[in-house]
Amino acid sequence: MKPIWIADDDPSIRFVLEKALAREGLSTRSFSHSREVLDALAAIAAGDDSEPGPQVLVSDIRMPGGSGLQLLEKVHALHPALPVLIMTAYSDLDSAVSAFQRGAFEYLPKPFDLPKAVELIRRAVQESQREEVAQDSPEIAPEMLGQAPAMQDVFRAIGRLSQSLVTVLITGESGSGKELVARALHKHSPVAQGPFVAINTAAIPKDLLESELFGHERGAFTGAQTQRRGRFEQAEGGTLFLDEIGDMPFDLQTRLLRVLSDGQFYRVGGHSAVKAHVRVVAATHQNLEQRVKEGGFREDLFHRLNVIRLRLPALRERREDIPMLTRHFLQVSARQLGVDSKRISDAALARLEQFNFPGNVRQLENVCHWLTVMAPAQVISVQDLPPEVLEVAALPASGALKPVLEPALQDPQAPSDEVLGQGSVPAGHGAFLASGVGALGEPRPGFAAAPAAVASKADWELGLASEVRSLLAAGRHDVWDCLSQRFESCLISSTLDTTHGRRMEAAQRLGIGRNTITRKIQELGLEAKNIYENGL
Incomplete structure (x- = not known):
């Protein structure tokens, strides 16, 4: 993790914070003048500084060589996502207002409680890491492989959609690669230069999902000590991938429908509309038509999402792709582990092709990781395959396919x-x-x-x-x-x-x-x- 930068002309403050953060396992870099901070940022940008940039900046409000507020303004212009904590011994209203108006993450009056200061810095670190994940686009989208006719149909659809920003609904079983398709749609779209932001609506508690999607204003609820951008704002000018959309709470479906219809939304606790220039791609493993009939999913939202539907086949529907995918994942696993890539025998491949892979491509990838670590020889044989594959009866010698029953x-x-x-x-x-x-x-x-x-x-x-x-x-x-x-x-x-x-x-x-x-x-x-x- 990148260090916490501390800018304060008081050496005792720097010393106390350095020791407290070191006990928390956080590295630091200290400066006594605001000019030193700007020079260090410039050196890093030019490649002349071997040290990494800051994860969080903690700055005094008054220092020689320029005030902390001026430093905040300049840093915010260069690195808008960098959280900055402002410390001051002058606990007046004007200082606090000025700090937040210039984009400060938090305002910390001196003398401060050290555990509280460390906790604020930890929260700022978490926010910084969340922003990095949200804004960084992958250097290379994961490769999509498939010679089966069903996969070729998916590839053709992605090609036809490459010049469009139409909303897409991806359906398919868990592990079949829906996010890979969403990333491919983004990569080959007019907004490819913008961010790709993904959120699994089933993995976030209902009470937090609204804030995750739309953000919140400072003071909107207990614990909301600063304004926070939601995923829609993080995806501005790019693509927002809503995974497992079928599990979204019913009341939030109404807010999502309004965004898709009007192109604007309100942060939690906010009163000003925020424009959303975002391409939405949604995915689900559920039957949304059935969810609509059962009353668990809004019909109008379903039709709003279901403009273009792409069905991703399960791995058992494209068994001819298993050998190619297996060799690819074995090579990927070997690169990740820094070992020689293993080869797989024809008999072992044939046994893998007989397996139904309820976890689809994700399960095959995990099997290949397992084989790279656990198979004793460079050539993988049938007996090297993991237990879940070997426990399933092979195809009978007669050629008749018996159902695999408990x-x-x-x-x-x-x-x-x-x-x-x-x-x-x-x-x-x-x-x-x-x-x-x-x-x-x-x-x-x-x-x-x-x-x-x-x-x-x-x-x-x-x-x-x-x-x-x-x-x-x-x-x-x-x-x-x-x-x-x-x-x-x-x-x-x-x-x-x-x-x-x-x-x-x-x-x-x-x-x-x-x-x-x-x-x-x-x-x-x-x-x-x-x-x-x-x-x-």
């Missing part, structure tokens, strides 16, 4: 893998087991394949409905993916069996293209069966 929910009467023949799709439980018909109407192994066992259209649809209900009752959140994969696996396996492994004929009979069936065979792991060796 052990207690598995069908206790289901035949073992040795009984389950090649190409079979194990049923879940319930109606499938009782009827002898597996998921999607396939006969269960162990039942006679008599004509009566061939399910009618109504039978397999009823069985499918029963399987859906069973998975939902088990608390699953990937029912669509699970059953879609099982359906496609059964469909392609059965057709290939009929065509004796001739993929071209199977594609024609299924009414799909050759490239499509080849891609599906790879995605579903059907090549691993090695039972269709005739090829195309």
Whole structure:
């Protein structure tokens, strides 16, 4: 952290503050004249001073070489975000008013209580750090990677929006990279030179969120000892990213709607309207239409935000991107840790592609950090993968994708893998087991394949409905993916069996293209069966 600068011509004051701040772990740099402060700032700006600039400036109001108020004025012009505490032995109204009019963070009359002075300096440090985070734009936006069609659609949308300042709503599951898309929208927009300010509306207590968004005036509430700019003001001329907008309290939604409609707002406790020249990008993992129906989200605000909607796919919807992302994150982790980048075997990559990644891209990134630290060799093998990946059953050798159920929910009467023949799709439980018909109407192994066992259209649809209900009752959140994969696996396996492994004929009979069936065979792991060796 940068040092606290102390400017006072009284050496005893400098000594006392230096020792008190040192006990708090805060470094200091002292000056006896205001001219010395300005010279040091100029030297730092010119690169002639090896020391960092100040985090906070504590200045006496009267010193040789220029008053503290004049110093405050000049420093504020050069560094408007730098908090300045003014100390004075002349505790009169004019001095206090002059100090605040010139932008002082706080006014400290002498003699002061030392613990109180240290506490004020700590608050000023926190404000300075908050301003730095809010105003600093990242040097390079995190790279977005993706070859999957769904990600290419997102990239195209960002390109089309590059010349527009229209409000954008980004939807997608947690960890799918919504903030990366927001940063990309900002980077490729007419306000790219302005700040990018992000706020997670779900992470801030309701009582503080209004002040965080709109700022507050001095004395607006207990503890508001100085005026504070909110995120809208911090994002002036740039982009404000409102993450998890679906969790915003209902009463604050009204204030946000007014800002979006009128382009102005009032600080908490304020009476003067503040203009907002800000591009708003919002994001949520929730279904806002459903939230509107439930009365938890204002319909007019929803329509105001939902001008352009970008849906970010979950990682399981773009599994073809997992190898590329894995190698990228392994390289990033290695750079961060200062070690050689590890390579990953094809078998380990294939196992990662089978994992559903409920935490999406963020979870994959964490897995790569874990592997960089924990994998013993330079080449990562399957057994090096973290427990949460290995605990999930791999795709069966037959190629049929079994749903990954909790052990207690598995069908206790289901035949073992040795009984389950090649190409079979194990049923879940319930109606499938009782009827002898597996998921999607396939006969269960162990039942006679008599004509009566061939399910009618109504039978397999009823069985499918029963399987859906069973998975939902088990608390699953990937029912669509699970059953879609099982359906496609059964469909392609059965057709290939009929065509004796001739993929071209199977594609024609299924009414799909050759490239499509080849891609599906790879995605579903059907090549691993090695039972269709005739090829195309």
